[in-house]
Amino acid sequence: MQKLISTLRLLLLAGVLLSGAAAASDFVVIVSARNPVTALRAEQVAAIFLSQTGRFPGGEEATALDLPFGSPLRDDFYYKVAARTPALMKAYWTKMVFTGRAQPPRELPNSAAVRKMVADNPAMIAYIDRSALDASVKAIQVTP
Structure with a gap:
């Protein structure tokens, strides 16, 4: 009986995860149209967003911007780029802030607000x- 309950829980969890993935939007990683970066590896993008580096590969300053916690686009981004679920991201930032090693990226309310801030600052990535x-920013290629 316990095995049946465990199996049903797993099936329910899989259904929830799949429905959440279907609801997630298609995202692009962007920089200012004035930024020379055109492509990054997923691990480089993850390192910037996880505050493991504050620089683009060419040495220029890199500052990440985030969408709000709980946003399906945010969840999809971190899952695809950093292979982390929302729970893992929350645990990561709790540890980083508690130990004083880093602060999470600044959150903005929506894609339009993020796009505007990135367009105005070549050091930002989002x-x-x-x-x-739109033409004020450029989508960069993110390779595995």
Whole structure:
């Protein structure tokens, strides 16, 4: 009986995860149109967003911006780029802040606000919904 309950819980969890993935939007990683970066590896993007580095590969300053905690786009981004679930991200930032090693990226309310801030500052990097992309920023290629 216990095995049946465990199996049902796993099936329910899988259904919730799959429905959440289907609801997630298509994101693009962006920098200012004035930033020379055109491509980064996923591990480089993750390092910037996890405050493991504050620089682009060429040495220029890199400052990450985030969407709000709980946003499906944010969850999708961290899962695909850093292989971390929302729970793992929360635990990561709790530890980093508690130990004084780093602060999480600044959060902005939506893709339009993020796009505007990135457009105005070549040092910033972020992710937005693909539908919010315009000429003020450029989508960079993120390779595995």
